[in-house]
Amino acid sequence: MNKNINHEKKSHLGGVGVIFLVGFMGCGKSTKAKQLANLLACPVIDIDAVIVEQQGVSIADYFAANGEYAFRQLENETLKSFDYPETCVVATGGGLPCYFDNMEWMNKNGMTVYLEMSPQQLVSRLHNREKRPLLKGMNDEELLAFIVGKLEERNVFYRQSKLHINSFDLEPKKLLEEIKQLYGGF
Numbered sequence: 001m002n003k004n005i006n007h008e009k010k011s012h013l014g015g016v017g018v019i020f021l022v023g024f025m026g027c028g029k030s031t032k033a034k035q036l037a038n039l040l041a042c043p044v045i046d047i048d049a050v051i052v053e054q055q056g057v058s059i060a061d062y063f064a065a066n067g068e069y070a071f072r073q074l075e076n077e078t079l080k081s082f083d084y085p086e087t088c089v090v091a092t093g094g095g096l097p098c099y100f101d102n103m104e105w106m107n108k109n110g111m112t113v114y115l116e117m118s119p120q121q122l123v124s125r126l127h128n129r130e131k132r133p134l135l136k137g138m139n140d141e142e143l144l145a146f147i148v149g150k151l152e153e154r155n156v157f158y159r160q161s162k163l164h165i166n167s168f169d170l171e172p173k174k175l176l177e178e179i180k181q182l183y184g185g186f
């Protein structure tokens with residue numbers, strides 16, 4: 001276990017662990033993280049939001065000023081240095097599991113859940129493309145082609161998660177049940 005997981009801070013459930021949600025942009029990681037955290041009465045951590053707060057700029061502005069590689073390094077450092085409470089739900093950025101050893105690190109330090117969606121489902125949910133630097137200016141057709149290609153690369157990493165679940169119309173209680181069934185103990 002990593003030293004940054006704080007085993008002193010227990011939730012009222014007595015320490016479930018850290019639940020990392022991964023998946024493509026638009027699959028609902030941030031929303032599902034909040035809902036799960038609500039059910040578990042524990043904190044929610046959004047790695048992108050931590051970066052925005054620490055850097056004082058939006059992700060889009062950070063990309064524009066420093067480039068994608070600097071962002072990937074920053075997300076890697078943020079993931080590994082954050083002082084996680086013992087029980088919490090973490091929403092990761094869509095690219096985070098696919099760089100460095102981030103996926104392996106999350107598997108070692110918590111529970112990992114891949115929120116899956118088909119490329120068509122993702123297109124239907126990705127309306128606000130301007131705040132996502134990788135999707136800026138794309139129409140639906142271009143976005144679909146981009147998602148199909150990127151998912152092929154990224155699924156190699158996303159699928160290293162211990163639990164895979166389609167997150168389109170997924171009830172938070174059902175998600176929690178699936179996590180409990182796989183990991184047990186809480």
Ligand code: S3P
Nearest residue numbers: 024025048059093094095132133
């Ligand atoms: C990215 C996803 C974004 C954000 C950045 C890069 C990606 O997070 O980290 O724009 O490479 O897929 P969301 O998945 O929360 O949109």
